[in-house]
Amino acid sequence: MRYIDEYRDAKVAESLTRRIASRATRPWVLMEICGGQTHTIMRYGLDELLPPEVELVHGPGCPVCVTPIEVIDKAIAIAGMPGVIFVSYGDMLRVPGSRSDLFEVKASGGDVRVAYSPMEALKIARANPGRKVVFFGVGFETTAPANAMPVWQARREGLTNFSLLASHVLVPPAIRLLLQQPANRVQGFIAPGHVCTVMGYREYEELAAEFHVPFVVGGFEPVDLLEAIAMLVEQLEEGRAETENQYSRSVTREGNAAARRIMFEVFEPGDRKWRGIGPIPMSGYRIREEFAQFDAERVFDVATVTAEEPPECIAAAVLQGLKKPHDCPAFGESCTPERPLGAPMVSSEGACAAYYRYRRNPLVKVSDVHLSPADQQAR
Amino acid sequence: MCLAIPGQIVDAEEIDGNRVGRVRFGGITRQAFLDFVPEAQPGDYVIVHVGFAISKVDEEEARQTYAYLAQAGLLDEEEFAP
Amino acid sequence: MFICPLPINRRDKVLLGHGSGGKLSAELLRDVFLPAFSNPALCRMDDQAIVEAAGARLAFTTDSYVVKPLFFPGGDIGSLAVHGTINDLAVGGADPVCLSAAFILEEGLPMETLRAVAQSMGAAAQRAGIPIVTGDTKVVDKGSGDGLFINTTGIGIVRPGISLSANQARPGDRVLLSGYIGDHGIAILAQREGLEFETRIQSDSAPLHGLIGAMLAASPVGGIRCMRDPTRGGLSSTLNEIAGQSGVGIALQESSIPIREEVRGACEMLGLDPLYVANEGKVVAIVDLAFAEAVLAAMRAHPLGAEARIVGAVTDRNPGLVTMRTALGTTRIVDMLAGDQLPRIC
Numbered sequence: 001m002r003y004i005d006e007y008r009d010a011k012v013a014e015s016l017t018r019r020i021a022s023r024a025t026r027p028w029v030l031m032e033i034c035g036g037q038t039h040t041i042m043r044y045g046l047d048e049l050l051p052p053e054v055e056l057v058h059g060p061g062c063p064v065c066v067t068p069i070e071v072i073d074k075a076i077a078i079a080g081m082p083g084v085i086f087v088s089y090g091d092m093l094r095v096p097g098s099r100s101d102l103f104e105v106k107a108s109g110g111d112v113r114v115a116y117s118p119m120e121a122l123k124i125a126r127a128n129p130g131r132k133v134v135f136f137g138v139g140f141e142t143t144a145p146a147n148a149m150p151v152w153q154a155r156r157e158g159l160t161n162f163s164l165l166a167s168h169v170l171v172p173p174a175i176r177l178l179l180q181q182p183a184n185r186v187q188g189f190i191a192p193g194h195v196c197t198v199m200g201y202r203e204y205e206e207l208a209a210e211f212h213v214p215f216v217v218g219g220f221e222p223v224d225l226l227e228a229i230a231m232l233v234e235q236l237e238e239g240r241a242e243t244e245n246q247y248s249r250s251v252t253r254e255g256n257a258a259a260r261r262i263m264f265e266v267f268e269p270g271d272r273k274w275r276g277i278g279p280i281p282m283s284g285y286r287i288r289e290e291f292a293q294f295d296a297e298r299v300f301d302v303a304t305v306t307a308e309e310p311p312e313c314i315a316a317a318v319l320q321g322l323k324k325p326h327d328c329p330a331f332g333e334s335c336t337p338e339r340p341l342g343a344p345m346v347s348s349e350g351a352c353a354a355y356y357r358y359r360r361n362p363l364v365k366v367s368d369v370h371l372s373p374a375d376q377q378a379r
Numbered sequence: 380m381c382l383a384i385p386g387q388i389v390d391a392e393e394i395d396g397n398r399v400g401r402v403r404f405g406g407i408t409r410q411a412f413l414d415f416v417p418e419a420q421p422g423d424y425v426i427v428h429v430g431f432a433i434s435k436v437d438e439e440e441a442r443q444t445y446a447y448l449a450q451a452g453l454l455d456e457e458e459f460a461p
Numbered sequence: 462m463f464i465c466p467l468p469i470n471r472r473d474k475v476l477l478g479h480g481s482g483g484k485l486s487a488e489l490l491r492d493v494f495l496p497a498f499s500n501p502a503l504c505r506m507d508d509q510a511i512v513e514a515a516g517a518r519l520a521f522t523t524d525s526y527v528v529k530p531l532f533f534p535g536g537d538i539g540s541l542a543v544h545g546t547i548n549d550l551a552v553g554g555a556d557p558v559c560l561s562a563a564f565i566l567e568e569g570l571p572m573e574t575l576r577a578v579a580q581s582m583g584a585a586a587q588r589a590g591i592p593i594v595t596g597d598t599k600v601v602d603k604g605s606g607d608g609l610f611i612n613t614t615g616i617g618i619v620r621p622g623i624s625l626s627a628n629q630a631r632p633g634d635r636v637l638l639s640g641y642i643g644d645h646g647i648a649i650l651a652q653r654e655g656l657e658f659e660t661r662i663q664s665d666s667a668p669l670h671g672l673i674g675a676m677l678a679a680s681p682v683g684g685i686r687c688m689r690d691p692t693r694g695g696l697s698s699t700l701n702e703i704a705g706q707s708g709v710g711i712a713l714q715e716s717s718i719p720i721r722e723e724v725r726g727a728c729e730m731l732g733l734d735p736l737y738v739a740n741e742g743k744v745v746a747i748v749d750l751a752f753a754e755a756v757l758a759a760m761r762a763h764p765l766g767a768e769a770r771i772v773g774a775v776t777d778r779n780p781g782l783v784t785m786r787t788a789l790g791t792t793r794i795v796d797m798l799a800g801d802q803l804p805r806i807c
Contacts, residue, residue, distance in 0.1 A: 001384075001385075001405035001725065002387070002424065003436055003441065004384065004385060004405075004729065009449075010789050010790060012449055013789050014789075036381055039807070042793070043793055044791060044793070045789065045791025046791070048792070062807060063806075063807065089806045090803030090806075091803055091805040094803070103476055104476070107474050107475065108474070113654070113655055114656070114804065115655035116429065116430060116730075116731060116804055118430070119412065119430055120430075120654075120655045139381075142381035142428055143428065143429060145415060145433070146412075146429045146430065146431040149414070153395075153396075156396065192381065193381075194381030194426070195381060197383075197433050220381075220382075222789060223448065248440045248444060249440050249441035250426050250434045250437070251434070252437075256416075256434060258415045259431075259433060262414070356796070357794065358793040358794055358796075381806070382806055404726040404729060405722050405726030405729065406660070406723030406725070406726045407651075407658050407660040407662075407727045407730065408660070409657075409658035409659065409730065429806055
């Protein structure tokens, strides 16, 4: 597949690893922000390829993980209401709320459906005029334009049975918060390539200047991430704190204006609570007043319960990159993907789930098992 | 976050006021909304996220940076060859 | 300021994930059914049960089909049921003898639909040479079913000396796979509301008793340790089960695993891993190293095994785990999934 396969090429990856090893003269702590990037790192074992000087910590780039528990509870409440068709992205179905999750609502008879695209929910609304259709629009800036489109379209068509339960979080305010923590160890960031495809990277230039920390906008394939790491190490070794763009085949400094236009017609920035982190000012999008009739939070009267949080789950520290999943005593023991204690173990993008699925301590490398003479020749 | 993959636009048309196209991803084809990439035409590659194209792949940019990477790989090998 | 998310671990209802062939299914077996039914034949937990009766070793298996949509490229619920049950017998080293078919129909199901499914089942049984000799029909109230559910049961006779079981894999054995993975699951997903995409992918649903017969003929008794057809839960679930039951590690090589371009494209788009996608016409065999090439050759000589490969090996390291050497030469775990794989946005 073009623009994917070549970025998984073993030889190119190898040469980038050598470049990183030869440039790094002392320890550096880097963070990749996006859950999709964490996924690639774990799935391809990129951290195995890096020299010991380079340490990767995983940031809060999992919108599924950081969706506030109150929003999950609202989703569950709405999905359980008679006559409602609740449409959601697949990965939201297993995220635990205070007492339940959307899968259980489905098991109890709720009409909960999975969609790949938010426009599918609009199709369902048009086809079911007698039912109230709600789309669970979660995501970072990347997904916000797509989540905005059905609302914008619904208003144009005069649909009265469609609404959006929106929960968007923005990356730069979260990074700013991390950088402001006295315990922060992160010295360089791989900025999220698809967020920047929409938003451009001006906000990261500001952060780089304010905190004197380098940023490289990175893609999602192994070669992209290794190249971004190489660029960060280069900057750090040279004492630079600039914003560079590795993912230039998709990202420009200005981003996608057409996408932002629709997004800002429907949404406006607002304060947001991040699960595992807490409230961060102006770190989310909410639906504007003029689209109130399409705002599920206003359409449905849902009382929410905020529950006490037990101390066992260290998601807060993991999401901020202060601890690794295997630092948690519950990891792999009382907390597994089947019985998750916290959100980073539920979503496959969460750091804990990624670690559990692709890595477990200790893992013995089996690189010397040869399959057949033909295979040996092929290598 | 943000699972998005590159695909090639096969055709494009206006439906209900949206610009919609069929995009091919390595052998399968799916409809995607092209409203965010008005400049993209059939034959172009776009990055698609949840059924929306969010950027047109800058093929020249991709070619240049990849050629540099691949070349660096070859040079490295010469450097490190026994 | 920093608060921890809340745990959830209550499971007092059956969930869809319990039927998906992964960890939840295994839990259900372990926590509900095995304690209730416990007996030696069952506890081996192979795809079929082998029981001795009147001097013969009979293989006995049952399966229920609840697939939606009922009709899909490459087959339908009927042919799927026939092939699936034949395969469960065949992977146990049994020659299938006959099948039963029990139907649970939802009131209001169009007669035409039922007729089409029945015709397809009959045709599949005839092509495979295995008759459907008995059956049952029940009708439930409208709204209680998904239109049509089928249960098939199969009986076979195990060849003399053959003893295949998932607990027999030994370090050094090779893992053989008969062809492309992911075709069936992707063919089904392409039709599913909310996900639809265009593809020429067809389900690989097929009866494997001929291919398996050729494989058994190509090696002495004991040369093939076990065989499985990797259906729900995909290749990963099957290999994890074998690794677990045999107490061994299984090391795969990513570059050896055959996947069609279309299946790759669909998986990339939806964020799915082909290792977890269902197959209905593939067999995985654990074979003694000494006979691996011979069995492989026999597979490739058969139409259903033309793309057969050696995809991995059994090892004494990381017992109970399936690992994979990636295209980059690093190692990752191929974990057993909890429930069904979900398309993701992240």
